[in-house]
Amino acid sequence: GHETRPPRAEETPARRWLAYGSSITNGASASMHLNSYVYHAARTAGLDVRNLGLSGSCHCEPEVADYLAEQDDCEIFTLEVGVNMRTSVETGDFQERVERLLDKVHRADRQLFLVTVYPNYASGVPEQRQQAFSEILRRIHASGNWPGLGLIEGGSVLDSPGDLTTDLIHPSDYGHARMGRNLGEFLRSPRVGPEF
Numbered sequence: 001g002h003e004t005r006p007p008r009a010e011e012t013p014a015r016r017w018l019a020y021g022s023s024i025t026n027g028a029s030a031s032m033h034l035n036s037y038v039y040h041a042a043r044t045a046g047l048d049v050r051n052l053g054l055s056g057s058c059h060c061e062p063e064v065a066d067y068l069a070e071q072d073d074c075e076i077f078t079l080e081v082g083v084n085m086r087t088s089v090e091t092g093d094f095q096e097r098v099e100r101l102l103d104k105v106h107r108a109d110r111q112l113f114l115v116t117v118y119p120n121y122a123s124g125v126p127e128q129r130q131q132a133f134s135e136i137l138r139r140i141h142a143s144g145n146w147p148g149l150g151l152i153e154g155g156s157v158l159d160s161p162g163d164l165t166t167d168l169i170h171p172s173d174y175g176h177a178r179m180g181r182n183l184g185e186f187l188r189s190p191r192v193g194p195e196f
Contacts, residue, residue: 013048017187018071020064021080024118026053029170037157037171040180045188050074058084060097065104076187077105078152080115082133083169086126095136099145106146114141118154118179119161121168157183 019025019038027036042049050071054064060081068077079101085094098114106112116134134154141151158164159182163175171179 013042013046015047015076016074017042017045017047017049017076017078018052018068018074019049019078019080020052020054020058020068021078021115022053022058022084023055024053024083024170025051025058025078025080026055027051027176028055029165029167029172030176031173035173035176037176037179037183040177041184041187042180044181044184045186047076047187053080056084059089060085060101062100065101068101069104075110077110077112078115078183079105079112080118080154082117082130082137083120086117086122086129086133091129091132091136094133095140098137098140102140102146102149106149108148111148111150112146113150113152115152115157116154118158120164121161152183152186156186 025036025038027033027038030036036051036053038049038051038053041047052068058081081098081101082094085097089097102112114137116137117130120130122130138151140146141149157179158171158175160175160178163171163178165172165175
């Protein structure tokens, strides 16, 4: 029976972040959705976040790129791509998909960050391919073709193998919390903001 109201402007974060990625970004293996690293990072950085982690997909699909491009109320984008394509997409196709995604979402009023593959314990072809994918992301970042594009090394966010669950790819609750702290401290730094 109590009155409710929407939050006032001063009660909400001033900046909005869109997090696109795999099941890791979606929050897989966290005991509850709000324990995922994305929400920990948002709280640490003081950001309002829209979590667009897509478990089992995140293949830089053209339809998703179109949808992301339309999100006019987010000024920070993190693009965690690669891990879900490591068994089905060749390296040349991967580069084309990422570049097509960037062509769609890159704008002067947005700050975009590619995120290299979070460390995990794949072996054989998946391990080789995800290493190649991370190197492609580094080269795309270094190319200068998308001014202002940033790069976040996945290993600086998920920085300990003990943060993974027994599947050796998804973080535990503790891992999500540590990842959120690491990423949140990066996102709240002076290099991230409207002046970039």
